Amino acid sequence: MTSENQTATTAAGGSGLSFGREDQPEGARLRAALMLVGSGYLFLTLCDYREGIANLALRYLLKDNLHLTAAQLAGFFFVTKLAWYCKPFAGLLADNVPLFGTRRQGYLVAFSALAAGLWLALTFAHGTYESMLWLVLAINFALMMVHTTLGGMLVEVGQALRATGRISAVRSGTESFGWLVAGLSGGWIATHLLHYGFLINAALMLILVVIFARMLRENGGGPATGPDKSRWTWAHFRELFRQRTLWTAAGFWVLIKFSPGFGTPLFYHQSETIKLSPQYIGYLGFISAAAGLTGSLFYMRLCRRITLGRLLWAGVALHAVSSLAYFGYQSMGAAVLIEALYGLCTALAFMPIFDLLARATPKQFAALGYALIFSLGSLSVSGSDLIGSWIYEKLGRSFTGMILLNSGTSALVLFAIPFLPRVLVAHRDGDHPPDESPAA
Secondary structure (H helix, E strand, O other): OOOOOOOOOOOHHHOEEEEOOOOOOHHHHHHHHHHHHHHHHHHHHHOOOOOOOOHHHHHHHHHHHOOOOHHHHHHHHHHHHHHHHHHHHHHHHHHHOOEOOEOOHHHHHHHHHHHHHHHHHHHHOOOOHHHHHHHHHHHHHHHHHHHHHHHHHHHHHHHHOOOHHHHHHHHHHHHHHHHHHHHHHHHHHHHHOHHHHHHHHHHHHHHHHHHHHHHEEEEOOOOOOOOOHHHHHHHHHHHHHOOHHHHHHHHHHHHHHOOOOOHHHHHHHHHHHOOOOHHHHHHHHHHHHHHHHHHHHHHHHHOOOOOHHHHHHHHHHHHHHHHHHHHHOOOHHHHHHHHHHHHHHHHHHHHHHHHHHHHHOOHHHHHHHHHHHHHHHHHHHHHHHHHHHHHHHHOOOOHHHHHHHHHHHHHHHHHHHHHOOHHHHOOOOOOOOOOOOOOO
8 A cells, every 4th residue: 555645546457537637645546536526426317217317207208208107117217227237247347448548537437428329319309109119228338438437436446445335425425415316307398398308317417428528637548458357357257266354344235225125015004004105205305315315424424433344334324223213103204204214214224335345345355346236235235125024014014023123134234244254344544454454
């Protein structure tokens, strides 16, 4: 590891990423890196077709203009989501195949520009089901490529500057802020703009193109330039499977994401038991996101004062205990307080886990490893939702039983913490890992 006064560049996988001016101290360059990563995740959240500012406009366009049934609408989003399951392959590509002579900037600029063009095309080519299906699928592919490449850059920069906690908190915080903006503006866009709201997404992605082009500098095209790419790629995968820290963290992430179907029982409890309106349920989502943003900001200070291991113990325990607050989820007033509490505690629980994942991803597999971990987490969520929904029905739609199950599965994660490698959890953000001594 370099000294504190060295310029903040990463040497992961043979490429050098730099931020700000070359004559700036490391602290200023770190702030520039945090700004770039935060801007990337913020704009990607705002332009996300599932939860972004044009999400409701897209749904109403499909339902009212193309007259899709509920099953057809679900099928549309199932097909268009398939692009996101390509993230590990996108990570392999971004780690090893340079684009325009770079491993990160070329992908970020090119696919952000492609997403902008596709959102623009969707504004004027939405007359048929087939045209919308292919355009949204292509949009998701472009966004997935940007998201995967940005994740690889997060790992490289976070490890090089010993700031995995802070950069992970910035990612989570900007995503929460994006959800806040989407929650406040999505309904207005769907009501007053409808498909013209897609123009906003196109403009945001163009702004992101400018940000990536101006703020990011990269030297070197990266590895995998030998004559036998297929053999090298197979060796690459073999080496990936030997990375104990990566797979240990991935298993931990899968375990924490396995919360058996609590979201569906909660929705039924909100809508049928205490009779909350759709608008009020959306308002509760806004409150939870605001609390999550607060937790992310708070974690940026905590991670520099407390070791990651202790933060994991505290965060997971807090998450398990806060789940029990749902026993009081019996009125609108109680719902506001519980959603705020749970949103804050969930952020404080997940921030150290995001920190862990960024530390555990090997630099030579930055984009691939990080994407693979989150893909496994997505599969865990899908499986837990199916299992949880089945258990919910078997329990006679008992919300109380699901609260206990959710809290219990969260508490079980505590037993996995002692098995995490010490090199990952024994130091604070900004410190040198135990097996790494500072350069003279």
